[in-house]
Amino acid sequence: MTGRRAHELGMVDRLVEKAGDLDAATAELVERLGTGGPMAMAATKGLLNDLDGSGDGQLVRRGAELSARVLCTAAAQEALRARRKK
16 A cells, blocks of 8 residues: 555555655654643553554454464574574
């Protein structure tokens, strides 16, 4: 899916024209979010955790178990070793 399509569907609310513009746009968003104060940040984080399921202990456990199963395979271990050598 393109960023433009995600925007049309309401999945994102801002686009940048070039990848090189992303750092500045991210810094601007971080600055804006930081002005909301600790209560606003906590409320936003709580909402995002609810939306993505990261506050659901069972879902988090399922994700951890899935990661463990995948990472213990020979292929995953080899890929991790190769990355460490870089």
